[in-house]
Amino acid sequence: MLIRVDPRSAEPIFEQIVFQVKGAVARGEATAGDKLPSVRSLAREIAVNPNTVVRAYEHLERDGLVVRRQGAGCFISEPVEPPAEVRGEQLDALMERTVTEAFHLGASPREIRxxxxxxxxxxxFTKGGKRK
Amino acid sequence: MLIRVDPRSAEPIFEQIVFQVKGAVARGEATAGDKLPSVRSLAREIAVNPNTVVRAYEHLERDGLVVRRQGAGCFISEPVEPPAEVRGEQLDALMERTVTEAFHLGASPREIRxxxxxxxxxxxFTKGGKRK
Amino acid sequence: MLIRVDPRSAEPIFEQIVFQVKGAVARGEATAGDKLPSVRSLAREIAVNPNTVVRAYEHLERDGLVVRRQGAGCFISEPVEPPAEVRGEQLDALMERTVTEAFHLGASPREIRxxxxxxxxxxxFTKGGKRK
Amino acid sequence: MLIRVDPRSAEPIFEQIVFQVKGAVARGEATAGDKLPSVRSLAREIAVNPNTVVRAYEHLERDGLVVRRQGAGCFISEPVEPPAEVRGEQLDALMERTVTEAFHLGASPREIRxxxxxxxxxxxFTKGGKRK
DNA sequence: GTGGTCTAGACCACA
DNA sequence: GTGGTCTAGACCACG
Incomplete structure (x- = not known):
């Protein structure tokens, strides 16, 4: 899995790592059972403090995206999706946020769609067409 | 303008205020020239420190959404939209983020749309159909 | 003397008035002895609080640009220029500020000149060539 | 980076800090990537409240001059200059202001130049001749 | 260690 | 009345 971070961004580095992993899973580049890089190797590779990688993995575990197994490493877990009613609420909140931000970028509904x-x-494209 | 915040949310209070104002503008409930609640009155109303409201208004001013005039109050300003090239990039980044988050909520493309x-x-609905 | 202010600007209104008067004097549109509009008439004309006009005239008097005579009005005074050595220091400080701001606008020395x-x-042009 | 403020000046302390940093960047004493003093250390050094330094750094970030990264510090960012049309207008407004002020200091056009x-x-001198 | 957020309360400047 | 600045001190999040 390729993970890149921009140390000059205002976004916290651990969040950038979290999003990169989420993106890889969403694109199907990583699936259940895949092993993430070890804390030390990833920290060395992207030149950040190992504690920062640990924090990112902790957040991913809390979100149910990965499981960390003592001595073995960090693995992508089986997807656990929230029940439909909760999902709908969260999805609507997410979209309200997105549409509001897009509006203030000056985008028209057409451009947003x-x-x-x-x-x-x-x-x-990358997933090969699952969840149509 | 009605503004509500949840002090128990993980999202900083001042950001909640910022988003509420952005939402009101996007929905057309507030337009250029409208006066926001005074710092002190809003602070009292939502039971937070006035400095927290000041911080929210400062962020809104930085984003070009409002102007603050000493002695007069805080007013919605004329919208200034970023140039089209920048807008496109930011919009795509925003959507990539949104779609990734939605995917991890377990939403299908159909549900997202x-x-x-x-x-x-x-x-x-609230705006009466501008920017079709 | 024509005085215009922008009530939507973040710059305090009284400062806008002060600058308009200074500009009129610098351009030669107003000279020593000229009478400024009365507080009430100017306040009505530009639709601001009379106290705001009073404050502007007070600042102008403190700067030695005008004299206010009880019951008569506010008049442009004879120019009083600071001694040369003080003037040089203030001028250099002003220019350092200006050049620094211009630099951060991305202007080249050529553009600044x-x-x-x-x-x-x-x-x-407006003055007809005094103080060459 | 050496930063000095005058607590007796009428200019707000945080603005003095902002201008000192802008000046250091304009003179080339600080360039992209350089780290500013930490909030706490600078506050101690110039004997002001840390919040005052925070406010200065916030303004600098809003102006695009620095980025603040939680846990890491505050760094000079890559310069982003406004488009040419905007720049010209702002530059002319700045110069009109400067020339008017200089006139009221009693300076002649020759002295101003x-x-x-x-x-x-x-x-x-300090920059070694960039942007000729 | 760094910055980020929030509270409490003071005093000043502007309309 | 409005916002603007500053202080003091708390607790949290990030690297």
């Missing part, structure tokens, strides 16, 4: 289509296509 | 349609409809 | 030439020409 | 030349030379 187009951007969503592009983003979805990017996932579908 | 439906959620977007609902969110857009909520804006269009 | 051109802008200065334009600004000087604007004064010379 | 000389002061500008000195101010520009001060930047060029």
């Amino acid at each position: 187009a951007a969503l289509a592009r983003a979805l296509a990017a996932l579908e | 439906a959620a977007l349609a609902r969110a857009l409809a909520a804006l269009e | 051109a802008a200065l030439a334009r600004a000087l020409a604007a004064l010379e | 000389a002061a500008l030349a000195r101010a520009l030379a001060a930047l060029e």
Whole structure:
């Protein structure tokens, strides 16, 4: 798995790592059972403090995306999806946020829909068409 | 303008205020020239320290959404939108993020599109159909 | 004397008035002995609180630009220039500030010199060439 | 980076800090990637409240001059200059202001040009002649 | 260690 | 009345 971070960004480094892993899973580049790089090797590779990698893995574990096994490493876990009613609420909240931000970027509904289509296509392409 | 915050949320209070104002503007509930609640009155209303409200208004001013005028108050300013090239990039980054998060909520592309349609409809309804 | 203010600007209104008067004097549109509009008439004309006009006139008097005479009004006074050595220091401080700001606008020394030439020409034109 | 403030000045302390940093960048004494003093250390050094330093750093970040990274510090960022059209307008407004102020200091156009030349030379000297 | 957020309360400047 | 600045001190998050 390729993980890249921008040390000059204002976004916390551990969050960048978390998002990179989430993105890899969403794109199908990593699936259940895959092993993440060890804390030390990843820290060396992207030149950050090992504690920062540990924090990222902790967050991923809390989110149910990975399981950390003592001495073995950190593995992508089976996806656990929230029940439908909760999912709907969270999804709507997420979209309200997104649409509000997009509005303040000056985007029209048409542009927003187009951007969503592009983003979805990017996932579908790499995944080979699951969850149609 | 109605502003509500949840002191128990992990999201900083001042950011919640910022988002509430952004949402009100996006929904057309507040337009250029409208006066926001005074720092002190809003602080009293939502039971937070006035400095927290000041911080929220400062962020809104930095984002170009409002102007603060000493002695007069804080007012919604004329919208200034970033140039098209920048907008496209930011919009795509925003959508990539959103789609990744939605995926981890277990949403299908169909559900994501439906959620977007609902969110857009909520804006269009209150705004009366601008920016088609 | 024509005075215009922008109530939507973040710059305090009284400062805008002060600058407008200073500009009129610098351009030669107002000279020693000229009477400024009365507090009430100016306040009505530009639709601001009379106290704001009073504050502007107070600042102008403190700066030695005008004299206020009880019951008569507010008049442009004879120019009083600081002694040469003080003037030099203040001028250099002003220019350091200006050049630093211009630098952060991304202007080159050439552009800065051109802008200065334009600004000087604007004064010379209206004044008919004093203080060469 | 050496930063000095005058607590007796009418100019707010946080603005003095902002200008000192802007000046250091303009003179080339600080360049992209350089770390500013930590909030606490600078506050101790110039004997002001840490929150005052925080406010200065916030303004610098808003102006795009620095990025603050939690846990790491505050760093000079890559310069981003406004587009040429905007720059020209802002530059002319800045110069009109400067020339008007200089006039009221009693300076002649010749003296003003000389002061500008000195101010520009001060930047060029330390920077080694960029942006000719 | 770094910055980020929040509270409490003071005093000043502007309309 | 409004916002603007500053102080003091707390606790949390990040590297």
